Amino acid sequence: MSLIxxxxxxxxxxxxxxxxxxxxMTRRNIxxxxxxxxxxxxxxxxxxxxxxxxxxxxxxxVMFLMILTLAAAEVAVGLGLIIQLYRRxxxxxxxxxxxxxx
Amino acid sequence: xxELFYAGGLIAIVSTLLVIVQSNxxxxxxxxxxxxxxxxxxxxxxxxxxxxxxxxIVYAGAIMVLFLFVVMMLNLGQASRDQERAWLPPxxxxxxxxxxLVLLGMLLPQIFEIAAVxxxxxxEVGVKAVSAELFxxxxxxxxxxxxxxxxGLISAYHIAKR
Amino acid sequence: MSESLGLLPALPLxxxxxxxxxxxxxxxxxxxxxxxxxxxxxxxVALNLALPIIxxxxxxxxxxxxxxxxxxxxxxxxxxxxxxLSTVMILVITGVGFLIHLYSTGFMADDPSYSRFFxxxxxxxxxxxxxxxxxxxxxxxxxxxxxxxxxxxxxxFWYVDPKNGYAARKAFVTTRVGDTSMALGLLLLFTQxxxxxxxxxxxxxxxxxxxxxxxxxxxxxxLLGGAVGKSAQLPLQTWLxxxxxxxxxxxxxxxxxxxxxxxxxLVARTHVLFELAPSVQLLVACIGLATLxxxxxxxxxxHDIKRILAxxxxxxxxxxxxGLGVGAWSASVFHLMTHAFFKALLFLAAGTVILSLHHxxxxxxxxxxxxxxxxxxxxxxxxxxxxxxxxxxxxYFSKDEILLAALExxxxxxxxxxxxxxxxxLTGFYSFRLVFVVFFGGSNGHHDxxxxxxxxxxxxxxxxxxxxxxxxxxxxxxxxVFGAHGQAGEHTVSAALHAVxxxxxxxxxxxxxxxYGIGLxxxxxxxxxGVARGLHTFWFSGWGFDWVYQRVFVAPFLxxxxxxxxxxxxxxxxxxxxxxxxxxxxxxxxxxxxxxxxVLSVVGGMVVxxxxxxxxxxx
Numbered sequence: 001m002s003l004i005x006x007x008x009x010x011x012x013x014x015x016x017x018x019x020x021x022x023x024x025m026t027r028r029n030i031x032x033x034x035x036x037x038x039x040x041x042x043x044x045x046x047x048x049x050x051x052x053x054x055x056x057x058x059x060x061x062v063m064f065l066m067i068l069t070l071a072a073a074e075v076a077v078g079l080g081l082i083i084q085l086y087r088r089x090x091x092x093x094x095x096x097x098x099x100x101x102x
Numbered sequence: 103x104x105e106l107f108y109a110g111g112l113i114a115i116v117s118t119l120l121v122i123v124q125s126n127x128x129x130x131x132x133x134x135x136x137x138x139x140x141x142x143x144x145x146x147x148x149x150x151x152x153x154x155x156x157x158x159i160v161y162a163g164a165i166m167v168l169f170l171f172v173v174m175m176l177n178l179g180q181a182s183r184d185q186e187r188a189w190l191p192p193x194x195x196x197x198x199x200x201x202x203l204v205l206l207g208m209l210l211p212q213i214f215e216i217a218a219v220x221x222x223x224x225x226e227v228g229v230k231a232v233s234a235e236l237f238x239x240x241x242x243x244x245x246x247x248x249x250x251x252x253x254g255l256i257s258a259y260h261i262a263k264r
Numbered sequence: 265m266s267e268s269l270g271l272l273p274a275l276p277l278x279x280x281x282x283x284x285x286x287x288x289x290x291x292x293x294x295x296x297x298x299x300x301x302x303x304x305x306x307x308x309v310a311l312n313l314a315l316p317i318i319x320x321x322x323x324x325x326x327x328x329x330x331x332x333x334x335x336x337x338x339x340x341x342x343x344x345x346x347x348x349l350s351t352v353m354i355l356v357i358t359g360v361g362f363l364i365h366l367y368s369t370g371f372m373a374d375d376p377s378y379s380r381f382f383x384x385x386x387x388x389x390x391x392x393x394x395x396x397x398x399x400x401x402x403x404x405x406x407x408x409x410x411x412x413x414x415x416x417x418x419x420x421f422w423y424v425d426p427k428n429g430y431a432a433r434k435a436f437v438t439t440r441v442g443d444t445s446m447a448l449g450l451l452l453l454f455t456q457x458x459x460x461x462x463x464x465x466x467x468x469x470x471x472x473x474x475x476x477x478x479x480x481x482x483x484x485x486x487l488l489g490g491a492v493g494k495s496a497q498l499p500l501q502t503w504l505x506x507x508x509x510x511x512x513x514x515x516x517x518x519x520x521x522x523x524x525x526x527x528x529x530l531v532a533r534t535h536v537l538f539e540l541a542p543s544v545q546l547l548v549a550c551i552g553l554a555t556l557x558x559x560x561x562x563x564x565x566x567h568d569i570k571r572i573l574a575x576x577x578x579x580x581x582x583x584x585x586x587g588l589g590v591g592a593w594s595a596s597v598f599h600l601m602t603h604a605f606f607k608a609l610l611f612l613a614a615g616t617v618i619l620s621l622h623h624x625x626x627x628x629x630x631x632x633x634x635x636x637x638x639x640x641x642x643x644x645x646x647x648x649x650x651x652x653x654x655x656x657x658x659x660y661f662s663k664d665e666i667l668l669a670a671l672e673x674x675x676x677x678x679x680x681x682x683x684x685x686x687x688x689x690l691t692g693f694y695s696f697r698l699v700f701v702v703f704f705g706g707s708n709g710h711h712d713x714x715x716x717x718x719x720x721x722x723x724x725x726x727x728x729x730x731x732x733x734x735x736x737x738x739x740x741x742x743x744x745v746f747g748a749h750g751q752a753g754e755h756t757v758s759a760a761l762h763a764v765x766x767x768x769x770x771x772x773x774x775x776x777x778x779x780y781g782i783g784l785x786x787x788x789x790x791x792x793x794g795v796a797r798g799l800h801t802f803w804f805s806g807w808g809f810d811w812v813y814q815r816v817f818v819a820p821f822l823x824x825x826x827x828x829x830x831x832x833x834x835x836x837x838x839x840x841x842x843x844x845x846x847x848x849x850x851x852x853x854x855x856x857x858x859x860x861x862x863v864l865s866v867v868g869g870m871v872v873x874x875x876x877x878x879x880x881x882x883x
Contacts, residue, residue, distance in 0.1 A: 098857025
């Protein structure tokens with residue numbers, strides 16, 4: 001019914017993923033990092049949906065639902081951590097969290 | 103429908119780019135909502151109306167509102183915007199962008215190569231088909247998902263508790 | 265009866281274990297009972313074993329306790345043999361040993377490490393018994409090293425003073441030189457003759473080696489090295505005077521009566537080998553002669569009561585070596601026995617003097633002590649008479665035998681005899697110098713010191729006085745061991761020569777009396793001349809051996825040690841460590857704790873891997 005080639009959908013997912021990845025690597029504000037992670041998760045979901053649509057299968061959308069669930073849970077915990085971090089250190093800078101330093 | 107796909111895709115890419123370069127958190131969130139809505143349009147154009155709605159309601163609605171609440175609780179003002187600008191001189195973008203461009207440079211040719219083999223038109227898959235899958239073979243995954251959400255709920259409550 | 269042969273070293277060993285494992289928690293009476301009691305019991309066992317052998321000296325008791333080790337064709341038994349020679353030794357060790365232990369219970373009564381003292385003493389006696397009872401040279405070597413260890417531990421008994429520790433190390437290291445030589449000797453004997461069992465070895469040596477063969481000379485030289493180290497003979501004699509740092513009973517037991525005579529025992533035990541190497545045997549005689557003269561001269565100049573006795577010990581062992589060298593095996597062992605009696609007596613008496621005079625060692629700070637210290641005086645008098653070979657004391661008979669044998673020796677016999685006689689003059693002089701200076705004349709200090717005595721300290725002195733006097737009449741069952749020609753036979757010596765031999769020590773005594781007794785010639789007037797002063801200084805330093813060794817061996821060694829302080833060879837190994845540490849530091853630096861850095865690394869890694877596979881795919 002549609003004439004959208006598969007590779008365009010996948011390429012869109014890849015581009016969104018790449019942008020999210022740049023955000024994770026570049027930003028120091030933890031809120032932005034979390035947003036970038038959301039972008040990456042969403043792009044993964046997009047890839048599933050595109051593939052599912054290509055095969056005319058519902059399983060791609062089921063996987064997107066799983067990812068959505070995961071993202072919801074992850075955001076809830078992540079935001080809780082941000083709040084706790086801000087209370088403790090009065091900052092949203094992830095460079096402050098360097099207790100893993102060797 | 104393909105016009106819808108390309109328009110949505112373009113808006114998604116542009117607004118996502120704007121998300122990661124913003125210095126104001128609230129602006130970034132608005133762009134993120136825009137990006138997610140654009141992806142919802144893409145889903146719709148791909149013949150997946152159910153997930154398009156979920157994307158709009160859950161992602162762009164619920165999750166982003168959660169973000170917004172938190173940002174409001176943190177109450178980051180002008181000082182934090184200045185801080186953001188100070189943290190983002192042009193040079194910090196160089197290395198991540200280079201890496202990601204290399205990655206894309208390897209990824210995209212592969213994508214176009216594979217997809218060229220199986221190029222068939224998209225077919226719409228509606229709510230009924232998705233529900234049948236969800237409560238059929240994937241009912242266990244749905245249960246696990248509910249566990250995950252419960253665990254997320256409890257741990258978020260516990261962590262954010264004073 | 266043969267079962268009790270193993271009991272002999274086991275009893276002192278048991279005593280050692282009890283004392284060592286109790287960790288000094290036992291009350292002193294129990295320690296004394298275990299320490300001295302175990303040796304006393306061992307003496308009774310030894311006596312029981314010895315009586316049949318004294319009656320019939322060809323009797324040999326053998327007992328193999330168990331196989332100690334077996335490697336390939338080599339098998340060492342933990343086997344004990346008791347023959348005439350061993351009998352003399354075990355009686356001396358346990359008998360004199362028991363008396364010294366008894367004396368020690370009194371002498372060491374106030375020492376805080378009472379239990380440690382007796383533990384090591386018992387271990388020493390056990391090792392010494394293993395040494396003399398061993399039926400193979402490897403087991404003998406075990407005992408040999410055991411007594412060396414105990415000697416080290418006991419010289420450094422009062423380890424709080426670093427000087428004592430130094431003396432202990434010096435003794436240990438010096439004897440180690442000899443022990444290494446002996447170990448080489450054992451290896452040579454085993455590789456050449458295929459056995460270390462003493463009986464088999466002797467038979468094989470006689471069968472395979474001709475008289476004067478190179479291998480026999482090499483083997484005996486190496487064994488002699490061990491004997492020289494242990495018995496403090498030239499050139500390894502320097503450790504014994506310093507070994508006097510230990511408690512006096514130690515000096516009596518280890519450094520006079522038993523351990524230092526182990527070298528004599530070793531040579532006597534392997535006399536068959538030495539008979540195959542006449543040149544080495546002559547060397548033994550020369551070493552003995554040189555040592556006895558050197559030590560005799562040195563003894564005349566010393567001030568320290570114990571050092572005088574130490575040099576006299578070296579000198580007397582020199583006589584024993586002289587006897588061994590001229591083939592008078594039996595006479596040497598006889599002298600070993602009588603020497604054990606009178607030298608133990610002298611040392612124990614010296615102990616009494618030292619203890620009574622509040623640890624005074626300088627004889628010139630004593631003087632006129634014969635009334636204050638009557639028992640010590642009597643002991644010294646009798647001991648010195650025996651030492652100087654006054655007619656019909658024990659020392660007279662044994663020394664007489666050695667000198668007569670030397671006179672009858674074919675090569676250089678007369679010269680050896682003459683040297684021995686000069687040594688006898690010296691012995692008479694220095695032994696009575698000690699007696700006159702300490703016990704006669706005016707008091708030079710410690711005017712109201714009282715003699716420390718009591719049963720435990722007085723009784724051994726009386727017994728040893730008796731032995732020193734009449735020990736010469738004891739017969740020893742060594743005829744079967746040494747064969748006919750090693751025995752003291754009828755000597756055909758002219759009466760004039762015999763008179764010279766008797767007169768020699770008397771001459772020394774007379775000279776001593778003139779100088780130190782009545783002060784006819786004051787020592788100071790002799791020392792006024794430059795030559796005499798130089799000689800005195802030279803002799804006093806023990807003929808400068810310490811000085812030479814310090815420069816020739818110790819200083820270069822210390823220099824090398826300083827050079828290699830940081831262990832050059834170790835640095836090769838530590839290079840690996842250093843490398844790992846550096847790599848670790850580098851990697852640790854990469855662990856910044858920055859999450860962005862980690863994400864960047866992950867992505868970078870991913871890119872590298874993908875690039876690599878891509879390129880790999882292209883290739």
